[in-house]
Amino acid sequence: AQSVTQPDIHITVSEGASLELRCNYSYGATPYLFWYVQSPGQGLQLLLKYFSGDTLVQGIKGFEAEFKRSQSSFNLRKPSVHWSDAAEYFCAVGAKAAGNKLTFGGGTRVLVKP
Amino acid sequence: EPEVTQTPSHQVTQMGQEVILRCVPISNHLYFYWYRQILGQKVEFLVSFYNNEISEKSEIFDDQFSVERPDGSNFTLKIRSTKLEDSAMYFCASTRDLSYEQYFGPGTRLTVT
Numbered sequence: 001a002q003s004v005t006q007p008d009i010h011i012t013v014s015e016g017a018s019l020e021l022r023c024n025y026s027y028g029a030t031p032y033l034f035w036y037v038q039s040p041g042q043g044l045q046l047l048l049k050y051f052s053g054d055t056l057v058q059g060i061k062g063f064e065a066e067f068k069r070s071q072s073s074f075n076l077r078k079p080s081v082h083w084s085d086a087a088e089y090f091c092a093v094g095a096k097a098a099g100n101k102l103t104f105g106g107g108t109r110v111l112v113k114p
Numbered sequence: 115e116p117e118v119t120q121t122p123s124h125q126v127t128q129m130g131q132e133v134i135l136r137c138v139p140i141s142n143h144l145y146f147y148w149y150r151q152i153l154g155q156k157v158e159f160l161v162s163f164y165n166n167e168i169s170e171k172s173e174i175f176d177d178q179f180s181v182e183r184p185d186g187s188n189f190t191l192k193i194r195s196t197k198l199e200d201s202a203m204y205f206c207a208s209t210r211d212l213s214y215e216q217y218f219g220p221g222t223r224l225t226v227t
Contacts, residue, residue: 020188042221043220043221086134090156098170099145099170100145101162102147102157105156
């Protein structure tokens, strides 16, 4: 069975500082990995995805993530955070063999200090 | 750019009533999904649908729930007799192939009173 852990429930970061959100997954084969962002009361916006190939993936809004198979991780990073990045971030795992149903982590809420 | 749409954006219903949540997936997509997110919690998979039948369903998707693709464009989720604990945001998603990402709709907030 698939599972996703996001160890940090809340993170507070100063505007302009770097951000890293952690994601660990459990799946027997190579999974598909995703990061979504959700602003309050809004839907899910895809930030970036990993299916195969280059393990460092670039996404929208200046985000990137690195797939590390040895650590079963897919951490999200941004070099310089903007106030508009305050939101909740969800890591998700899927797999073609599992019909690509997505299993989401519990989310990390990011607060940005001025 | 094509997008998944959902109606209504917010539905308020009384306990025991039936509700139908509607989704229009992207037109050339073949795989369809429903997820739900109880307030303050993570997004949970409910059901996947392909070729006019359910591919997989979660433990949450009990006999109170059903899905249907009544025509070539709509994909619906019906809750037969709503309970208070069904209050949540319900997201529809679609993809054209299992090797591609899912596109999510904006969600329907269901409030059961």
